[in-house]
Amino acid sequence: MTFERSATPPAEPGPAPVGGGPAATPTPVQIRLQILSTEHWSLLASRSLAWNESFSRAGMYLSTLTGAMVALGLIAGVSGFNDAFFVFALVILPVALFVGVGTWLRMGATNYHDAVTVSGMNRIRGAYLEIAPDLEPYFVMGVHDDAPGIGITMAVPPGTAQLVHLIAGTPTLVMVLNAVVSGATVALALMHFSSAEGGIAVVAALVVAIFALALQLRIARRNIRRLQGTVQPMFPTPPGDRTGA
Numbered sequence: 001m002t003f004e005r006s007a008t009p010p011a012e013p014g015p016a017p018v019g020g021g022p023a024a025t026p027t028p029v030q031i032r033l034q035i036l037s038t039e040h041w042s043l044l045a046s047r048s049l050a051w052n053e054s055f056s057r058a059g060m061y062l063s064t065l066t067g068a069m070v071a072l073g074l075i076a077g078v079s080g081f082n083d084a085f086f087v088f089a090l091v092i093l094p095v096a097l098f099v100g101v102g103t104w105l106r107m108g109a110t111n112y113h114d115a116v117t118v119s120g121m122n123r124i125r126g127a128y129l130e131i132a133p134d135l136e137p138y139f140v141m142g143v144h145d146d147a148p149g150i151g152i153t154m155a156v157p158p159g160t161a162q163l164v165h166l167i168a169g170t171p172t173l174v175m176v177l178n179a180v181v182s183g184a185t186v187a188l189a190l191m192h193f194s195s196a197e198g199g200i201a202v203v204a205a206l207v208v209a210i211f212a213l214a215l216q217l218r219i220a221r222r223n224i225r226r227l228q229g230t231v232q233p234m235f236p237t238p239p240g241d242r243t244g245a
Helices: 029-079 083-131 133-138 147-153 162-167 170-193 198-228
Strands: none
Touching: 029 083, 029 170, 083 133, 083 147, 083 170, 083 198, 170 198
16 A cells, blocks of 8 residues: 655745845835835825815805805895894804814814925935936925925925915915904994993904904914924935925
8 A cells, every 4th residue: 555645835935024134125116116106196186185175165264254244234234233233243253253263273284284295295205316316406396304395395485584474374364364253243242232332342353353363373383383393304404405405
């Protein structure tokens, strides 16, 4: 009687080691470029969607506020500044203010999202230059993930004062409108419920508007400082280099 010995199947090869160990093989350049390009386009699409939503929210806020002002003007023209006008104003203006506050909060989140995506794209551009250093003269955006490199990618004009940059931003416009709506709401409430004179109502509106604007600025600065600490640059701009390359 003979016994047949069944052949033992060969063992499957294990996964390739990951990391910088001696057995790790470098990723081919083609694969690296494919991965980097995919991530680059993913960050670009994410940034575009975030800003589209932010601008849509700002447009919705301006449309809501414009509609409220037109409606108040029509009511005042038909029935004058009577109880109906004050009731309608004290209902519609808080709604518009709610939309404005939500828009401002969303734009703050968008600014953080924008900084993160730009930082990631700058890192990817730096990886491109590591693969093909001879392409450095053709890059006009930043390749460093610190504040100067992000500023280059965001096309902030060199030498622009921070105050000018803030005034030109859409979030500042939303903050000012929120402050004005807050002051107007308080003034109308005083005139209707306490029969305050116009001068007192105007002074109260100014105080509330300034307080609301200062509060929003303080919250914005606190959020910026807190969020700046969460983004740690891995490839900072070399000293004396402000070209981002």
